[in-house]
Amino acid sequence: MSARGAAGARPASMRAACAPVIAAAVRSHPDVITAGADGQALFGPVICADPRRYVEAGIAETNLVAMAAGLARTGWRPVVGAMAPFLIRRAYEQLRLDVSLPGLPIVLLGVGGGLSYGPLGPTHHAVDDIALMSALPRMDIYCPADATDAAHVLRACLPPGRPAYIRLTAREDPPVIDPGEPGDVRAxxxxxxxxxxxxxxxxxxxxxxxxxxxxxxxxxxDVAVAAVTCLRPFPVEQVHKLARDYPLVVTAEEAAGPGGLGDRVATAVGGPPARVTRLCVDNRYPPVGTHEELLAFYGVDRSAITSALTRTLIRKGDHEDPV
Known part of the structure; x- marks a missing residue:
């Protein structure tokens, strides 16, 4: 699989990539309906083509999720979109009792997951979204790598058959997935x-x-890199099989640690704790800054990953055999 997407590809928006996928699902499936909290950017094509298939809740995320649950109970299969920090935190009780508990077929799109709303400050950061959604049984969780990946994940989840949370960034992201060979998003x-x-x-x-x-x-x-988009259901056996060939495994995620990639990989890999170095968002509120500045602040950017690799591998000298 290509590590840099299509040749000459430029950074692209996950929202822009997902909008036509949602519109196509609405056209193809008469029971798919969309709902958002100020969701014109994500659901614009649906609103233009068939406004009856979009429900605007305004900035009232608790109502949005409860309404989507009601629609799902009457036979609709909702696709819900809102800013991640407010969709997850404000509506957590509704997500738990109205969506997760009955296992309703609702796809939740959280825009601005992680630190991508950087300049807007801690109110708009969603580094705890993965941890919170991991605490909900029956909830599938996806964290796409780029716009191509986000669209591919959404296609795999539509029409909704079970609860799923898809984290979308708010800005344009560098392309890393080849559009012609996106692979299995659950692997x-x-x-x-x-x-x-x-x-x-x-x-x-x-x-x-x-x-x-x-x-x-x-x-x-010589460092290998693998993308893990599906955090639940987690590909435990595949991670274990892949990691056993390496003396050092580093995990990198733009999220708080509990329930995240690092925790799941450490459990899957087993063996000595020193084999897995986990880079994640620590227990601090960040300053206001750009997305890139905040990645560096938390030590999950390219420089921090490089340091984690070189510090350990150079200290080992002649690399040890895999455990």
Whole structure:
């Protein structure tokens, strides 16, 4: 699989990539309906084509989720979109009792997951969304790597058959997935081969990991990079099989640790704790800054990944055999 998307591809928006996928699902499936909290950017094509298939809740996320649950109970299959920090935190009780508990077929699109709303400050950051959604039984969780990946995940989840949360960024992201060969979004996809170490990354950190691997190559270190988009159901056996070939595994995620990629990989890999180095958002409120500045603040950017790799591998010297 290509590690850099289509040749010459530019950064692209996940929202823009998902909008036509949603519109196509509405056209093809008469029981798919959309609902949003100020969701014109995401559901614009649906609103223009058939406004009866879109319900605007305004900035009232609790009502939005409760309404979607009611629609699902009457035979509709809702696709819901809102800003991630407000969709998850404000409506958490409704997500738990109205969606997760009965296992209703609702796809939830959280825009601005992680730190991508950086300049808007802590009110708009959603680094705890994965942890919160991981606490809900029956909820599938996806963290796409780029716009191509986001559209592919959404196609795999439509029409809704079970609860699913898809984290979308708010900005344009570097392309890392080949549109012509996106692979299985529920599987681990190796984007760069290597022998000395393995980086398992999710979301925007996939692009950061690829950049770090290229930098390490200049120091003579051969680092593999794999994208993990599906956090639940987690591909435990595949991760275990892949990781056993490497003396060092680094995980990188733009999310708080509990229930995230690092936790899941450490459980899947087993063995000595030193084999897995986890890079994630720690327990601090961030300053206001750009997306890139906040990735660096939390130590989950390309520089931090490079440091984690070189610090461990160079200290080991002649690389040890896999455990």
């Amino acid at each position: 681990v996809r190796t984007l760069r081969a290597g022998r000395d170490a393995l980086v398992l990354a999710t979301g925007r950190c996939v692009a950061e990991a690829l950049a770090a691997a290229e930098h390490c190559a200049g120091a003579g270190l």
